[in-house]
Amino acid sequence: MTTAPRTPVLQVAGLHVSYGGVRALRGVDLEVLEGETAVVLGANGAGKTTLLSAISNLVRPEAGTIRLWGRDTRNMPPHEVAALGVAHVPEGRGVFAGLTVRENLMMGAYRVPASERRALEAQVTELFPRLKERWGWRAGNLSGGEQQMLAIARALVARPRLLVLDEPSMGLAPLLARETFRAIEQIKRTGVTVLLVEQNARLALQVADRAWVLAGGVVEASGTAEEVARLGSVRRAYLGVA
Amino acid sequence: MNGTYLLQQLVNGLAIGSLYALLAVGLSMVYGILRLINFAHGELMMVAAMASATFLAGLRVWPPLLLVGGMLLGGVLGVVVERVAYSRLRQASEVNLLVTSLAVSTFLATGALMLWSGQPRRFERVEVLSRLYEVGGVFVRGADIAILAMAVVSMALLTWLTSRTRLGVAMRAVAEDLRVAYLMGIDPSRPILLAFFLGSMLAGAAGVLWGWKFGQVAPTMGFVPMLKAFVAAVIGGIGSIPGAFLGGIVLGLAEVFFVGLLPATYSGYRDVFVFALLFLMLLVRPTGILGVSLARKA
Numbered sequence: 441m442t443t444a445p446r447t448p449v450l451q452v453a454g455l456h457v458s459y460g461g462v463r464a465l466r467g468v469d470l471e472v473l474e475g476e477t478a479v480v481l482g483a484n485g486a487g488k489t490t491l492l493s494a495i496s497n498l499v500r501p502e503a504g505t506i507r508l509w510g511r512d513t514r515n516m517p518p519h520e521v522a523a524l525g526v527a528h529v530p531e532g533r534g535v536f537a538g539l540t541v542r543e544n545l546m547m548g549a550y551r552v553p554a555s556e557r558r559a560l561e562a563q564v565t566e567l568f569p570r571l572k573e574r575w576g577w578r579a580g581n582l583s584g585g586e587q588q589m590l591a592i593a594r595a596l597v598a599r600p601r602l603l604v605l606d607e608p609s610m611g612l613a614p615l616l617a618r619e620t621f622r623a624i625e626q627i628k629r630t631g632v633t634v635l636l637v638e639q640n641a642r643l644a645l646q647v648a649d650r651a652w653v654l655a656g657g658v659v660e661a662s663g664t665a666e667e668v669a670r671l672g673s674v675r676r677a678y679l680g681v682a
Numbered sequence: 683m684n685g686t687y688l689l690q691q692l693v694n695g696l697a698i699g700s701l702y703a704l705l706a707v708g709l710s711m712v713y714g715i716l717r718l719i720n721f722a723h724g725e726l727m728m729v730a731a732m733a734s735a736t737f738l739a740g741l742r743v744w745p746p747l748l749l750v751g752g753m754l755l756g757g758v759l760g761v762v763v764e765r766v767a768y769s770r771l772r773q774a775s776e777v778n779l780l781v782t783s784l785a786v787s788t789f790l791a792t793g794a795l796m797l798w799s800g801q802p803r804r805f806e807r808v809e810v811l812s813r814l815y816e817v818g819g820v821f822v823r824g825a826d827i828a829i830l831a832m833a834v835v836s837m838a839l840l841t842w843l844t845s846r847t848r849l850g851v852a853m854r855a856v857a858e859d860l861r862v863a864y865l866m867g868i869d870p871s872r873p874i875l876l877a878f879f880l881g882s883m884l885a886g887a888a889g890v891l892w893g894w895k896f897g898q899v900a901p902t903m904g905f906v907p908m909l910k911a912f913v914a915a916v917i918g919g920i921g922s923i924p925g926a927f928l929g930g931i932v933l934g935l936a937e938v939f940f941v942g943l944l945p946a947t948y949s950g951y952r953d954v955f956v957f958a959l960l961f962l963m964l965l966v967r968p969t970g971i972l973g974v975s976l977a978r979k980a
Binding site: 499528538546 | 853859
């Protein structure tokens with residue numbers, strides 16, 4: 441643990457979001473510091489995906505502020521939020537099924553100068569050698585695990601300063617889920633700030649520095665990953681401990 | 683009926699088919715990105731043709747320059763239509779877009795009628811293009827070779843663009859999933875404008891080439907070719923650029939052979955046949971020759 445004060449990457453304050461009368465988020469506060477891995481735990485419908493969509497400006501909050509690197513993102517179109525350095529891997533991975541692996545990565549590096557793209561592609565194919573083998577395949581023909589690798593690789597070639605992952609373990613066999621988290625661990629070591637949303641608390645708390653528990657659109661608990669892992673409610677609800 | 687006759691019909695089919703193909707490629711490109719059947723596409727061709735006949739041809743412009751002028755006019759007009767009419771409907775349903783494109787089409791056609799009257803206008807021919815070339819008893823007009831070449835080149839270039847360049851691939855990405863495209867930092871208005879510019883440019887090219895082929899143009903010339911191009915795009919697999927090209931050629935050949943091989947009394951049913959072909963295609967293979975299933979568009 442460093443003692444130097446770290447700058448906040450993401451600051452969410454008093455965030456309220458509604459969809460057609462349903463109040464998905466009801467006053468959420470959250471702060472992620474540079475270089476740390478933060479996890480938001482919560483069941484289905486707790487508002488996790490809504491939170492991430494609001495950060496990327498895909499949905500418009502009713503109230504509250506979101507700051508990225510100190511900048512209020514209120515009036516930015518979503519592509520400008522991405523341009524600040526946010527790479528968001530959406531729920532269900534969001535690979536372009538009709539595009540090949542190569543083309544998906546090309547889109548990931550959309551804002552990276554062409555001269556640097558090749559080196560970045562080489563880096564991610566080293567992390568996920570499987571993608572090299574599937575280079576010319578349409579993403580829609582990849583297995584779930586391969587699609588997850590592609591989704592993460594596509595986010596990495598954007599050279600993000602903040603990597604946002606929406607349930608990376610969803611729909612994956614336990615072995616693949618563990619592999620995905622090993623990759624996240626590696627990414628974390630390169631110094632990228634990571635914000636992760638998960639239902640699989642056991643895996644998520646292993647890589648996280650800090651954790652928030654979201655339930656019914658409000659933050660129920662928060663603290664360091666160790667503190668949150670010790671909470672009785674978390675042990676019962678997410679870790680399968682009676 | 684002999685070999686030469688059949689070969690001549692084949693050439694005639696290719697000639698008309700490549701004009702459909704040229705229009706269908708542009709139409710399919712715009713459809714590919716916005717899921718919009720741009721009914722104004724044929725009117726863009728008409729405006730480019732009429733404007734060239736009126737303003738440019740009298741000046742005895744060097745023909746390649748006239749073609750480029752028509753293409754630029756078509757492209758710019760397409761972008762203006764996108765900005766003024768379609769861009770405001772980004773969140774609206776596909777039906778709203780479709781109806782709007784019908785309105786734009788009517789607006790352009792009626793505007794042209796008011797401006798130029800319904801009289802066909804003479805389109806200054808170019809000697810090399812209006813000449814008939816004979817190869818082994820089969821006749822080919824210069825303009826038809828030019829149209830086929832234009833269709834092939836534009837199909838090849840656009841196929842390359844949409845699979846190899848950043849902005850071209852972004853067109854397909856935006857079409858498939860706008861939200862995810864945003865997350866990649868893609869500003870969707872750029873690939874959309876490029877698609878409109880390029881697609882409409884081909885309509886402009888078709889307008890000038892049409893003038894050279896037939897020697898006259900009229901404000902009413904846009905609608906029927908647009909419908910044929912639409913049928914061609916559907917036959918080929920709408921959204922696919924090589925498919926649109928292929929669909930245009932297939933449609934042209936089918937049309938010519940229908941007229942050429944059946945007794946002359948049926949030749950009036952040419953357009954009926956075209957749309958019967960469309961019905962048949964939609965029944966047998968709704969995704970078209972080269973089309974991919976639309977189911978993947980979640």
